[in-house]
Amino acid sequence: MTDTPHRRGADRTEAIMRITLELGQEIGYAKLSIEAVAARAGASKQTIYRRWSSKGALLLDSLLSLNEPDLDYPDTGDIVADLRAQIHSAVDLLARPPFGPLFKALIGEAQHEPRIAAALNERFIAPQADKTVARLKTARDQGQLSPAFDLDLAMAILSGPLYFQFLITQEQLTHEYVDRILDALFTGMGPGHVR
Amino acid sequence: MTDTPHRRGADRTEAIMRITLELGQEIGYAKLSIEAVAARAGASKQTIYRRWSSKGALLLDSLLSLNEPDLDYPDTGDIVADLRAQIHSAVDLLARPPFGPLFKALIGEAQHEPRIAAALNERFIAPQADKTVARLKTARDQGQLSPAFDLDLAMAILSGPLYFQFLITQEQLTHEYVDRILDALFTGMGPGHVR
Numbered sequence: 001m002t003d004t005p006h007r008r009g010a011d012r013t014e015a016i017m018r019i020t021l022e023l024g025q026e027i028g029y030a031k032l033s034i035e036a037v038a039a040r041a042g043a044s045k046q047t048i049y050r051r052w053s054s055k056g057a058l059l060l061d062s063l064l065s066l067n068e069p070d071l072d073y074p075d076t077g078d079i080v081a082d083l084r085a086q087i088h089s090a091v092d093l094l095a096r097p098p099f100g101p102l103f104k105a106l107i108g109e110a111q112h113e114p115r116i117a118a119a120l121n122e123r124f125i126a127p128q129a130d131k132t133v134a135r136l137k138t139a140r141d142q143g144q145l146s147p148a149f150d151l152d153l154a155m156a157i158l159s160g161p162l163y164f165q166f167l168i169t170q171e172q173l174t175h176e177y178v179d180r181i182l183d184a185l186f187t188g189m190g191p192g193h194v195r
Numbered sequence: 196m197t198d199t200p201h202r203r204g205a206d207r208t209e210a211i212m213r214i215t216l217e218l219g220q221e222i223g224y225a226k227l228s229i230e231a232v233a234a235r236a237g238a239s240k241q242t243i244y245r246r247w248s249s250k251g252a253l254l255l256d257s258l259l260s261l262n263e264p265d266l267d268y269p270d271t272g273d274i275v276a277d278l279r280a281q282i283h284s285a286v287d288l289l290a291r292p293p294f295g296p297l298f299k300a301l302i303g304e305a306q307h308e309p310r311i312a313a314a315l316n317e318r319f320i321a322p323q324a325d326k327t328v329a330r331l332k333t334a335r336d337q338g339q340l341s342p343a344f345d346l347d348l349a350m351a352i353l354s355g356p357l358y359f360q361f362l363i364t365q366e367q368l369t370h371e372y373v374d375r376i377l378d379a380l381f382t383g384m385g386p387g388h389v390r
Contacts, residue, residue, distance in 0.1 A: 109306075117363075125363055186384050187344070189380050
C-alpha cells in the first residue's frame with residue numbers, strides 16, 4: 001500500500017495499540033492511562049479519544065490485535081484433536097504476557113463497567129462462539145458429536161472451565177488441564193448405558 | 196447466650212457486615228469505603244481494620260454471612276436432582292441483590308488484587324469444591340457417576356459454565372440454563388458407543 005493518509009492513519013493506530021500493550025505490561029492495568037499512552041506515542045489525548053472512548057476500549061482493541069489469527073479452529077477431521085489444538089493455543093495466549101495479565105485485568109474491569117463487558121462479548125466472545133459452533137456442526141454432521149448436544153451451550157461448556165481456572169482459582173492453565181477437561185466433557189459424567 | 200463482652204463483639208461484627216451489604220447495595224462497590232461503613236455503624240475505622248485488612252476482605256466476609264447454609268448439597272439419593280437443587284440455589288443467590296452485584300464486583304477486584312483472589316478461594320470456592328466432591332463421591336459409590344470421572348475437575352466443570360455466564364456474557368442465569376448444562380454434562384459431548 002502506498003503512503004496515503006489512510007495508510008498513515010492505520011500506522012498511527014497500530015503504533016498506539018502497540019504502545020498500550022507495552023505500557024500496560026510495564027506498569028499494569030491500574031496505572032495505565034490514555035494520557036500516558038498519548039505521551040509515549042507522541043500523540044494528543046484527543047487523537048486517542050477520537051477512536052477509543054475509554055482505556056478499556058483501547059486495551060480491548062490492542063489485545064485483539066495480538067491474537068485473532070491464533071484462535072481459528074483447524075479442521076483435520078478429528079474434532080477432539082482440533083478442539084485440543086485450538087484450546088491449547090488459547091491457553092498459551094492466556095498464559096503469556098502481555099495478553100494474559102492484561103486480559104485478566106480487562107475482565108476484572110468488565111465486572112464494574114457494562115460497556116466493557118458488552119464490547120468484550122461483541123468483539124471477542126461472540127466471534128469465538130461462532131467459530132466453535134461452526135466447527136462442532138461439521139463434527140456433528142460427521143457423527144463425531146452427540147446428536148443431542150445443544151450447540152448453544154458449547155462455548156459455556158468448553159470455555160467455562162478455563163475461565164474458572166483463569167479468573168477464580170487463578171491456577172496455571174496447562175495443556176494437560178485442557179486435555180483432562182476435554183476427556184471428561186466428551187465422555188460425560190453419567191454412568192454410561194446400563195447393560 | 197448472655198450479654199458477655201464476647202457476645203457484644205459478635206453483635207458488633209454482625210452489624211458491621213450487615214451495614215457493608217446495605218451500603219454496598221445502595222452506592223455500589225466502587226464507592227463503598229471502610230470509612231463510610233464505620234460512619235454508618237457508629238464505629239471507628241480502627242475497629243473495622245482490626246478485623247478486616249481491606250474493603251475486599253470485609254465484603255467477602257459480609258457476603259459469606261448471607262449464603263453459607265443455602266449452598267449445602269441435599270442427599271436424596273439422586274445425584275442429578277441434588278446437583279440441580281444445589282445449583283438452582285446458587286443461581287438464585289447470584290441473581291439476587293445484594294449478593295449478586297457485590298459478588299460480581301468482588302470477583303472483578305480479585306483480578307487486580309491477589310489477596311482478594313486468595314481469600315475468595317480459601318473462604319468460598321475451596322469449601323464449595325469440597326462439598327461438591329463429597330456429594331459426587333457418594334454418587335460414584337452408588338453407580339450414578341462415571342467411574343472414570345475425575346473428581347478434581349468437578350468444580351471447574353460444574354461451575355465453569357455458570358461463572359462464564361455470570362462474568363463474561365453477563366446474561367441472566369436461570370434454572371433452565373442449569374438444567375440444560377447438567378443434561379449436557381451427564382450425557383457427554385461424544386457420539387456415544389458405536390454399536
